[in-house]
Amino acid sequence: MEIELCAVSGYTQVTRNMSAIRVDDEVIIIDMGMDIGMMALHETEEGNGKLLSTEQLISIGAVPDDKKIEDWKSKVKAIVLGHCHLDHIAAVRYLASKYKCPIIGTPYTIEVLKATLRDDEIRLPNRFIKIDPDSKMKLSENIILEFVTVTHSTLQCSIVVLHTEIGDIVYGNDFKFDANPVLGKTTNFLRLKEIGNSGKVIALIVESMYAHRPGHTPDELKAKDMLIDTIVNEADKEKAIFVTMFSSHIARIKSAIEAGEKIKRKVMVLGRSMAKYIRAGENAGLIKFSKSIEIGEYGSQRKRLLKELNESREKFLVVCTGGQGEPGSILDKIVNKQLPFIFKEGDLVIFSCSVIPQPINRANRERLEKILDVNRVKIYRDIHSSGHASAEDLRDIIKLLKPKHLIPSQGESFQLDALVKISEEEGYKLNKNVHLLKDGERLILN
Numbered sequence: 204m205e206i207e208l209c210a211v212s213g214y215t216q217v218t219r220n221m222s223a224i225r226v227d228d229e230v231i232i233i234d235m236g237m238d239i240g241m242m243a244l245h246e247t248e249e250g251n252g253k254l255l256s257t258e259q260l261i262s263i264g265a266v267p268d269d270k271k272i273e274d275w276k277s278k279v280k281a282i283v284l285g286h287c288h289l290d291h292i293a294a295v296r297y298l299a300s301k302y303k304c305p306i307i308g309t310p311y312t313i314e315v316l317k318a319t320l321r322d323d324e325i326r327l328p329n330r331f332i333k334i335d336p337d338s339k340m341k342l343s344e345n346i347i348l349e350f351v352t353v354t355h356s357t358l359q360c361s362i363v364v365l366h367t368e369i370g371d372i373v374y375g376n377d378f379k380f381d382a383n384p385v386l387g388k389t390t391n392f393l394r395l396k397e398i399g400n401s402g403k404v405i406a407l408i409v410e411s412m413y414a415h416r417p418g419h420t421p422d423e424l425k426a427k428d429m430l431i432d433t434i435v436n437e438a439d440k441e442k443a444i445f446v447t448m449f450s451s452h453i454a455r456i457k458s459a460i461e462a463g464e465k466i467k468r469k470v471m472v473l474g475r476s477m478a479k480y481i482r483a484g485e486n487a488g489l490i491k492f493s494k495s496i497e498i499g500e501y502g503s504q505r506k507r508l509l510k511e512l513n514e515s516r517e518k519f520l521v522v523c524t525g526g527q528g529e530p531g532s533i534l535d536k537i538v539n540k541q542l543p544f545i546f547k548e549g550d551l552v553i554f555s556c557s558v559i560p561q562p563i564n565r566a567n568r569e570r571l572e573k574i575l576d577v578n579r580v581k582i583y584r585d586i587h588s589s590g591h592a593s594a595e596d597l598r599d600i601i602k603l604l605k606p607k608h609l610i611p612s613q614g615e616s617f618q619l620d621a622l623v624k625i626s627e628e629e630g631y632k633l634n635k636n637v638h639l640l641k642d643g644e645r646l647i648l649n
């Protein structure tokens with residue numbers, strides 16, 4: 204049996220993830236993501252849908268270049284999605300129909316994917332298969348898929364394991380180890396330990412985004428406490444309070460709802476994408492938010508709610524899109540006077556997120572903050588805990604799984620090098636059993 208990895212995309216940048224693993228003459232694709240900074244080229248808050256062709260999106264680097272596995276095309280048995288973030292699933296709409304195989308994910312991931320496709324009226328010929336977190340599925344005579352629950356920054360995230368008779372391939376994009384995730388299950392350490400102790404892990408493909416950050420990534424509970432403290436301390440009758448976060452961060456939305464309860468304000472969620480992730484969570488039976496909050500998903504609903512907010516600032520806590528300053532988001536539209544709300548001096552905008560480290564996001568966010576500043580809005584930044592592993596989390600996963608080969612992914616050279624350094628401290632050696640692959644490169648793993 205021969206196992207080969209093709210690092211299709213996302214191995215030299217934090218973006219656009221796609222990997223393909225060949226086990227003899229069968230291939231499993233893991234993730235099909237887009238470049239988030241370039242998402243505006245493909246959809247806006249209003250859902251204008253497809254603006255460029257797939258070929259154009261590939262050529263500008265928005266979508267993975269799957270021609271790198273053209274010769275494997277007929278061998279693909281499954282497209283497996285580890286979690287629902289757009290840099291892991293958003294290219295499904297462009298690429299999946301080329302492969303005659305099912306798309307497999309946890310119930311939440313599949314709900315989000317289906318909602319996204321439905322919004323833009325895209326129909327794919329592929330079958331969708333939901334498998335529960337912490338369960339297995341036989342993909343073929345030679346390959347068993349397993350999802351192992353891991354904490355990250357959205358619901359039902361999994362470490363993907365492909366079991367074969369000669370050993371296991373483990374895909375750890377994205378994760379952090381969080382003992383207090385606020386919502387959802389914590390990491391299934393017991394199972395990861397078992398897999399590691401079996402001594403059968405041939406390779407671990409793992410993110411390196413925050414490998415340069417020392418220590419462990421703080422728990423989500425810490426972000427929740429910071430958020431609630433900030434809101435409770437700042438709340439007074441005169442102020443409008445806006446909190447913005449990644450739309451898919453359902454645990455953080457839950458924390459904002461709790462903060463709203465504490466200051467006796469009803470949470471108003473504004474933004475099409477945020478509404479979509481909440482509904483997906485409700486469809487998957489994981490949350491029940493919509494009874495206690497107001498949701499402004501479309502134009503008329505949003506306008507009505509914002510008019511109400513203008514008149515009674517003290518009644519609401521707004522949770523909305525715009526944390527990256529992205530054009531078309533709710534905050535962007537408000538400051539550009541495309542929505543009927545006017546910020547006043549002393550109003551509050553809390554950025555409960557980090558800026559995704561890409562130039563386009565930095566520029567968008569800077570532009571948004573400048574206008575908020577002109578309006579004398581008080582800004583809080585980084586009321587946040589990342590969903591990505593820091594140096595010691597990465598050391599822990601290497602120690603837990605004891606892989607024969609380590610393949611760092613999702614990083615530029617300083618991030619990849621930081622993970623190489625950690626692995627060398629754990630006894631690995633670059634180009635012997637640690638491999639830095641460029642997008643499109645292949646590596647035989649046994």
Ligand SMILES: [Zn+2]
Pocket residue numbers: 286288355356377
């Ligand atoms: Zn993610």
